[in-house]
Amino acid sequence: MTIRLAIVGLGKIATDQHLPALDANRDFTLVATVDPRLSTDVNATPATFDSLDALIESGLAVDAISLAVPPQRRHGLAARALANGWHVMLEKPPGITLSEVHDLQARARTHGTTIYASWHSRHAPGVEAARDWLADKRITRVAIDWREDVTVFHPGQAWIWQPGGLGVFDPGINALSIVTTILPVPFSLQKARLDVPENCDTPIAAELSFVTADDAPMSAIMDFRHTGEPAWNIHIGTEAGELVLSEGGAVMTIDDETRIAEPKDEYAGVYARFARLIGDAESDVDLSPFQHVADAFLLGDRRRVAAFHE
Amino acid sequence: MTIRLAIVGLGKIATDQHLPALDANRDFTLVATVDPRLSTDVNATPATFDSLDALIESGLAVDAISLAVPPQRRHGLAARALANGWHVMLEKPPGITLSEVHDLQARARTHGTTIYASWHSRHAPGVEAARDWLADKRITRVAIDWREDVTVFHPGQAWIWQPGGLGVFDPGINALSIVTTILPVPFSLQKARLDVPENCDTPIAAELSFVTADDAPMSAIMDFRHTGEPAWNIHIGTEAGELVLSEGGAVMTIDDETRIAEPKDEYAGVYARFARLIGDAESDVDLSPFQHVADAFLLGDRRRVAAFHE
Numbered sequence: 001m002t003i004r005l006a007i008v009g010l011g012k013i014a015t016d017q018h019l020p021a022l023d024a025n026r027d028f029t030l031v032a033t034v035d036p037r038l039s040t041d042v043n044a045t046p047a048t049f050d051s052l053d054a055l056i057e058s059g060l061a062v063d064a065i066s067l068a069v070p071p072q073r074r075h076g077l078a079a080r081a082l083a084n085g086w087h088v089m090l091e092k093p094p095g096i097t098l099s100e101v102h103d104l105q106a107r108a109r110t111h112g113t114t115i116y117a118s119w120h121s122r123h124a125p126g127v128e129a130a131r132d133w134l135a136d137k138r139i140t141r142v143a144i145d146w147r148e149d150v151t152v153f154h155p156g157q158a159w160i161w162q163p164g165g166l167g168v169f170d171p172g173i174n175a176l177s178i179v180t181t182i183l184p185v186p187f188s189l190q191k192a193r194l195d196v197p198e199n200c201d202t203p204i205a206a207e208l209s210f211v212t213a214d215d216a217p218m219s220a221i222m223d224f225r226h227t228g229e230p231a232w233n234i235h236i237g238t239e240a241g242e243l244v245l246s247e248g249g250a251v252m253t254i255d256d257e258t259r260i261a262e263p264k265d266e267y268a269g270v271y272a273r274f275a276r277l278i279g280d281a282e283s284d285v286d287l288s289p290f291q292h293v294a295d296a297f298l299l300g301d302r303r304r305v306a307a308f309h310e
Numbered sequence: 311m312t313i314r315l316a317i318v319g320l321g322k323i324a325t326d327q328h329l330p331a332l333d334a335n336r337d338f339t340l341v342a343t344v345d346p347r348l349s350t351d352v353n354a355t356p357a358t359f360d361s362l363d364a365l366i367e368s369g370l371a372v373d374a375i376s377l378a379v380p381p382q383r384r385h386g387l388a389a390r391a392l393a394n395g396w397h398v399m400l401e402k403p404p405g406i407t408l409s410e411v412h413d414l415q416a417r418a419r420t421h422g423t424t425i426y427a428s429w430h431s432r433h434a435p436g437v438e439a440a441r442d443w444l445a446d447k448r449i450t451r452v453a454i455d456w457r458e459d460v461t462v463f464h465p466g467q468a469w470i471w472q473p474g475g476l477g478v479f480d481p482g483i484n485a486l487s488i489v490t491t492i493l494p495v496p497f498s499l500q501k502a503r504l505d506v507p508e509n510c511d512t513p514i515a516a517e518l519s520f521v522t523a524d525d526a527p528m529s530a531i532m533d534f535r536h537t538g539e540p541a542w543n544i545h546i547g548t549e550a551g552e553l554v555l556s557e558g559g560a561v562m563t564i565d566d567e568t569r570i571a572e573p574k575d576e577y578a579g580v581y582a583r584f585a586r587l588i589g590d591a592e593s594d595v596d597l598s599p600f601q602h603v604a605d606a607f608l609l610g611d612r613r614r615v616a617a618f619h620e
Contacts, residue, residue, distance in 0.1 A: 020421055076499070097499050097609055098408075098601050098608075099496065099498035099499060099601060099603035099605055103496060103498050103499075106496070106523070107523075108562075138484050138511055139534070163501075163502075163610065163611050164609050186409065186416070187409070188385075188407055188409035188413050189407050189409060189410075191473075192473075201612070213416070258437040290487070294408060294604040294608045295407035295408055295409055297405070297608045298407060298603070298606070298608075299407055299473050302511070302612075
């Protein structure tokens with residue numbers, strides 16, 4: 001029997017990624033979509049609802065929900081769904097504070113349901129191979145270069161600039177979700193500069209210096225003011241050569257030799273993992289990428305920069 | 311046999327609190343003090359060193375160190391001491407990022423030594439009794455009021471205003487260390503306003519709104535601009551009456567009846583706990599107070615306020 005899923009939030013990411021991935025997935029049946037811009041119609045296929053409350057009140061049979069709403073709204077909706085006995089998948093980042101995600105984890109345990117804090121970039125084609133290759137290498141240097149034009153990739157997403165929206169860390173956390181899974185050693189932030197537009201609450205750019213537990217330097221540049229082709233690259237120097245993940249993890253080279261270059265289909269991996277977690281009655285809430293962002297906000301030296309107007 | 315202890319950092323907190331507590335403690339022998347303002351003299355009693363390196367090079371027999379230096383310097387010194395096989399006690403806050411404290415925890419595990427991230431306010435006279443009384447109560451409301459004059463309580467401590475120094479959260483984390491240990495439910499931040507002087511990197515005041523996992527509201531006001539008598543109070547409403555911890559936890563009342571009012575001797579408790587952890591070959595690193603501060607920096611709405619000049 002397939003898992004009856006409702007998707008909550010029909011914005012850009014749900015339309016571009018979640019719906020096509022679900023369409024190709026045999027583990028899930030999409031039974032409902034929920035968004036304030038929809039009318040409630042239980043007879044539509046899938047059924048549509050203008051709120052999670054309307055879905056709950058309808059009594060429609062649902063096993064799991066996928067939350068593709070801005071992070072500021074995740075906790076309230078997730079808590080209600082878990083209390084209803086539903087499994088919950090969270091888009092990244094899983095919340096606006098570390099504590100509220102721990103709280104959701106505890107609620108899932110109480111209700112005996114699965115919670116999955118997903119990190120879609122971890123399902124990019126080169127990530128698993130990169131982790132395998134790096135597993136027995138000594139890392140000497142890491143450089144993250146993550147720059148994209150916010151007006152192209154996040155059009156009209158005002159929530160990014162509000163408290164909890166993370167600013168440039170909304171894409172930057174994708175790079176952090178990759179390095180936290182592929183590096184064989186942990187790392188910590190030593191210094192951070194955050195550029196915050198004078199009309200925004202969150203940074204438009206960041207420069208970070210980390211150090212790994214065995215003293216290799218690691219840098220990250222994140223910038224939303226970039227124009228043209230985006231840069232989504234991670235360079236990892238090792239004593240046995242240099243590994244580069246580019247195009248957000250779609251391409252992996254070792255010493256300039258291409259080992260993997262595949263079209264990205266990250267959400268297929270995300271939903272496959274969610275189905276497996278539900279099947280195994282397990283949860284997966286890895287907060288390490290989010291913790292590094294919290295560290296950047298905690299330690300960051302803030303510089304006020306020009307106002308941002310889309 | 312007593313534990314041979316070196317104290318690293320002879321600033322205000324070491325002089326006012328650590329040294330008198332160690333003087334009255336039979337588990338430890340103070341064998342060395344370390345501070346850049348000291349000259350290295352291995353024949354002094356206790357021996358004096360101008361740096362941790364000088365102590366290590368001296369070959370003096372040491373079992374444990376207590377780090378009473380600004381948080382920006384804790385990680386480097388702690389890592390060296392742990393690598394030397396020494397037990398380490400950290401003053402609060404245990405570091406400048408969550409990740410670097412996790413790193414120290416992992417190093418202590420590797421080296422088979424004890425690490426203790428201490429929270430001195432948890433050893434205030436009323437704290438244990440408050441936890442016991444609250445254990446079976448339903449909390450309806452929590453209000454933290456934590457205001458002190460920074461020029462009186464932190465004279466000349468420029469590190470407080472630099473990245474990693476936490477600003478008003480340096481005292482405020484004491485309140486958070488108390489509520490995280492006495493409340494029977496966890497809580498998460500919902501909203502925060504941080505007032506940051508235009509010439510500083512860290513807040514001089516904060517207003518925080520939390521909610522407990524069972525929906526009780528919790529507020530915290532922290533302010534360094536306060537003058538006169540400090541306010542270090544926590545009001546906790548329950549269905550069975552109101553508990554108030556005042557004077558930083560020295561006084562506990564229930565429905566205005568004084569149950570505990572004792573002089574504070576927090577560092578006696580801190581060192582007793584460190585000795586017990588060493589004896590039991592255990593560590594204690596509870597990051598929950600620090601995590602709430604990281605959440606405040608992550609979610610906080612920053613307001614630039616007047617420059618601070620001491």
